[in-house]
Amino acid sequence: MRTLTGREAVREALTEEMKRDEKVFLLGEDIGVYGGAFGVTAGMIDEFGEKRVRDTPISEAAIAGAAVGASLVGMRPVAEMMFMDFITIASDQIMNQGAKIHYMFGGQLNAPFVLRMPAGAAEAGAQHTQSLEALLYHIPGLKVVMPSTPYDLKGLLKTAIRDDNPVMFIEHKKGYGEKGEVPEEEYTIPFGKADIKREGKDVTIIATSHMVYKALNAAEELEKKGVDAEVLDPRTLVPLDMESIVKSVSKTGKVVIVHEAHRRGGIGGDIAARISDSDAFYYLEKPIKRVTGPNTPVPFSPVLESEFIPNEEKIIEAVLKITD
Amino acid sequence: MELSEEKKENMYRNMLRIRQFERKVDQFISRGDITGTTHLYIGQEAVAVGAVNALEKEDYISSTHRGHGHSIAKGSDIKEMMAELFGKSTGACKGKGGSLHIIDTETHNLGANGIVGGGIPIAVGAALAMDMQEKDEVILNFFSDGAMNQGAFHEAANLASTWNLPVVFVCENNQYGMSTSVEKAFNIKDLAARAKAYNIPGVKIDGNKVLEVYDAVKEGVKRAREGGGPSLIVAETYRWKGHSKSDAKVYRSKEEEQAWKDRDPIAHFEEELKNEGLLDDDKVKKIHEEVDSEIEKAVTFAQDSPYPAKKELFDDVYVDAEVEL
Numbered sequence: 308m309r310t311l312t313g314r315e316a317v318r319e320a321l322t323e324e325m326k327r328d329e330k331v332f333l334l335g336e337d338i339g340v341y342g343g344a345f346g347v348t349a350g351m352i353d354e355f356g357e358k359r360v361r362d363t364p365i366s367e368a369a370i371a372g373a374a375v376g377a378s379l380v381g382m383r384p385v386a387e388m389m390f391m392d393f394i395t396i397a398s399d400q401i402m403n404q405g406a407k408i409h410y411m412f413g414g415q416l417n418a419p420f421v422l423r424m425p426a427g428a429a430e431a432g433a434q435h436t437q438s439l440e441a442l443l444y445h446i447p448g449l450k451v452v453m454p455s456t457p458y459d460l461k462g463l464l465k466t467a468i469r470d471d472n473p474v475m476f477i478e479h480k481k482g483y484g485e486k487g488e489v490p491e492e493e494y495t496i497p498f499g500k501a502d503i504k505r506e507g508k509d510v511t512i513i514a515t516s517h518m519v520y521k522a523l524n525a526a527e528e529l530e531k532k533g534v535d536a537e538v539l540d541p542r543t544l545v546p547l548d549m550e551s552i553v554k555s556v557s558k559t560g561k562v563v564i565v566h567e568a569h570r571r572g573g574i575g576g577d578i579a580a581r582i583s584d585s586d587a588f589y590y591l592e593k594p595i596k597r598v599t600g601p602n603t604p605v606p607f608s609p610v611l612e613s614e615f616i617p618n619e620e621k622i623i624e625a626v627l628k629i630t631d
Numbered sequence: 632m633e634l635s636e637e638k639k640e641n642m643y644r645n646m647l648r649i650r651q652f653e654r655k656v657d658q659f660i661s662r663g664d665i666t667g668t669t670h671l672y673i674g675q676e677a678v679a680v681g682a683v684n685a686l687e688k689e690d691y692i693s694s695t696h697r698g699h700g701h702s703i704a705k706g707s708d709i710k711e712m713m714a715e716l717f718g719k720s721t722g723a724c725k726g727k728g729g730s731l732h733i734i735d736t737e738t739h740n741l742g743a744n745g746i747v748g749g750g751i752p753i754a755v756g757a758a759l760a761m762d763m764q765e766k767d768e769v770i771l772n773f774f775s776d777g778a779m780n781q782g783a784f785h786e787a788a789n790l791a792s793t794w795n796l797p798v799v800f801v802c803e804n805n806q807y808g809m810s811t812s813v814e815k816a817f818n819i820k821d822l823a824a825r826a827k828a829y830n831i832p833g834v835k836i837d838g839n840k841v842l843e844v845y846d847a848v849k850e851g852v853k854r855a856r857e858g859g860g861p862s863l864i865v866a867e868t869y870r871w872k873g874h875s876k877s878d879a880k881v882y883r884s885k886e887e888e889q890a891w892k893d894r895d896p897i898a899h900f901e902e903e904l905k906n907e908g909l910l911d912d913d914k915v916k917k918i919h920e921e922v923d924s925e926i927e928k929a930v931t932f933a934q935d936s937p938y939p940a941k942k943e944l945f946d947d948v949y950v951d952a953e954v955e956l
């Protein structure tokens with residue numbers, strides 16, 4: 308099968324959906340001739356023109372709000388936040404407006420827009436590196452998608468664009484350069500279906516976004532130490548595939564949850580709580596462990612940043628604590 | 632107001648310090664010694680230097696992601712700046728901030744900002760504090776054209792005007808926010824026209840002429856200090872380099888770039904000072920040598936400095952160290 312980078316996979320999903328449905332259009336900062344800060348939309352303005360690949364002023368509230376508004380009146384906007392950190396500027400439009408429109412108006416209106424946003428630490432200091440999925444996860448009405456591989460990025464983005472709800476689509480900057488197999492044929496991936504990225508019987512590592520790659524590396528190392536780890540990628544956080552999580556945990560009896568976001572209030576805590584609430588509780592042999600970013604902002608200095616980001620070593624250490 | 636010869640020479644020297652500092656940084660970026668995102672100030676030196684020289688020492692500034700020039704003009708130690716760019720523990724923010732977050736409390740610089748427009752309300756808040764404490768100081772708030780389309784700008788400008796606060800807004804219209812030209816992002820030509828909406832004075836000036844910047848800012852500062860409230864100065868200028876290292880500059884022409892380079896703010900000021908008899912070729916050469924050697928020292932300092940210890944990751948999250956992390 309051919310391989311694509313994460314960046315190409317996202318671009319292909321956007322391109323295919325724009326060809327399929329003329330109501331789909333893009334808006335965001337520098338997504339036109341510049342091709343987006345991370346090159347995701349490179350060349351798309353040539354194919355679709357500036358009406359459907361719309362460069363905006365630096366106005367995140369207006370970008371998100373325009374996506375909400377256009378989605379109410381027949382369009383299918385896919386807006387880009389140049390960095391996920393900037394959802395804070397757009398947060399009224401996302402959280403008070405877009406997320407609540409369907410519910411508070413008694414189901415009379417839909418807001419089928421997608422907000423794409425690159426997250427994650429990548430050498431840019433405290434305001435360009437955050438993984439803020441927990442903020443979005445907390446808000447009823449938003450679907451939250453956080454894929455890892457090119458295959459998942461493409462299939463889930465196509466589903467996101469066709470979904471009738473607001474979908475927060477979180478890409479990891481480091482995932483743009485990762486390569487992976489992506490079929491030429493059309494496919495979509497349903498929301499709420501976790502993917503077992505590696506089967507194992509001794510411990511379940513639940514990892515999100517770019518942490519999936521680290522979990523897979525860690526699992527290989529662990530195998531040499533005689534530990535057979537299962538790596539489960541939830542892929543979508545809302546909806547979350549608890550069924551697959553319960554099934555895996557019931558098999559292994561041990562869980563390590565890995566995310567790059569800060570530990571306090573991170574989604575790992577909620578996943579752990581939901582495991583404890585579930586039938587998997589009776590199969591747990593050891594405490595649930597979390598490997599996460601610490602409760603500090605992301606520092607600039609490369610040595611400090613790499614200390615911030617969870618790595619293979621820390622995952623292995625956490626796994627060995629409950630399997631040894 | 633007439634500037635002393637010494638001050639003029641110093642302004643020239645500072646413009647050069649900014650340019651040479653940025654050139655050095657540019658080299659280290661291409662070599663990969665400086666990581667992450669850095670935005671160079673080359674081409675805009677007259678704005679920072681002209682504006683800051685219109686301030687008293689105790690006055691404040693607040694800066695942007697393209698902030699090296701502002702810091703240097705305000706008198707920051709370039710050794711600490713360079714070390715910060717290298718992510719070293721001797722840096723202006725102990726390596727925590729990087730280029731986007733250089734600050735210098737000693738020189739009353741409230742810091743660069745990674746969020747476009749994020750610094751504008753903060754500057755207004757600082758002005759509020761000065762007003763409430765009946766201080767004499769004012770704050771000069773730098774931002775560029777792109778930031779003017781953030782809600783934060785409009786909200787802050789309105790508040791500053793309504794509360795009559797001592798802030799001078801200096802918009803460096805360098806014609807682009809990343810790839811987006813002013814023509815594409817605004818439906819007005821003169822950005823200073825926005826001042827009308829807040830009932831404050833607004834002027835457009837040639838931002839490549841350091842003395843013109845100085846004069847305009849001097850007036851805004853005087854007004855603010857005397858209780859006349861905020862004003863907006865739009866300095867027309869140009870960023871010579873790409874927005875950041877990954878910018879292929881496909882959105883503008885070589886001719887346009889050349890036309891602006893032909894209006895080099897440093898060459899222009901140099902010529903002016905030569906005509907006045909303040910500078911000659913020998914003097915210029917000497918200043919160049921002094922500036923370059925100062926920058927080399929900063930580089931050596933940065934390179935020789937240690938990285939932060941890993942445990943420093945957990946320092947300074949809260950003021951009180953005992954808060955659980």
Ligand SMILES: Cc1ncc(C[n+]2csc(CCOP(=O)(O)OP(=O)(O)O)c2C)c(N)n1
Binds near residue numbers: 336670776778
């Ligand atoms: C809120 C926000 N949106 C987008 C960005 C990404 N970004 C950084 S600088 C920049 C362009 C800023 O343009 P302008 O304000 O004109 O400043 P200049 O780069 O010209 O100095 C953009 C879009 C950001 N840092 N913050």
Ligand SMILES: [Mg+2]
Binds near residue numbers: 775776777804806807
């Ligand atoms: Mg600009």
